[in-house]
Amino acid sequence: MDWTKFMDETNENIAVLAKEIPETAKAFNTMGTFAKKTGALDEKTKEIMALGIAIATRCDSCIGFHVKSLIRLGISREELVEALAMATYMGGGPSYAYSAKALKAFEEFS
Numbered sequence: 001m002d003w004t005k006f007m008d009e010t011n012e013n014i015a016v017l018a019k020e021i022p023e024t025a026k027a028f029n030t031m032g033t034f035a036k037k038t039g040a041l042d043e044k045t046k047e048i049m050a051l052g053i054a055i056a057t058r059c060d061s062c063i064g065f066h067v068k069s070l071i072r073l074g075i076s077r078e079e080l081v082e083a084l085a086m087a088t089y090m091g092g093g094p095s096y097a098y099s100a101k102a103l104k105a106f107e108e109f110s
Helices: 003-020 022-036 043-056 060-072 077-109
Strands: none
Touching: 003 022, 003 060, 003 077, 022 043, 043 060, 043 077, 060 077
C-alpha cells in the first residue's frame, strides 16, 4: 500500500464530501479539536488511543490520520510498537494485521 497516495486520495474525497455537507464537516472538525485538547490526558496520549481504536475498527484512513498526528507529536518507534502490541492484545489476529499496517504507515511517513 502506498500510504502517501492513499491519504492524498482520502483527503481529496473528504474535501468533496465536506462541500456537500458543510455543517456536518464543521461540527466534526470542531468535535475533534475539543476532543484532542490537552486536559487530564495530553494530545499524544489521546492520539495513541485513537490509533488503537482505528486498528480495532480496521479503518485504514483513520490509521493514516492518527499515525501522521503521532509523528507530528513526536512519537518514537518504541512508543508506537508498544501501543501496537496493546492494540494487538486487545483485538487479536485482525488487529495484529492492522497494527502491521500502522507500522508501515509510520515508516513511510517518518
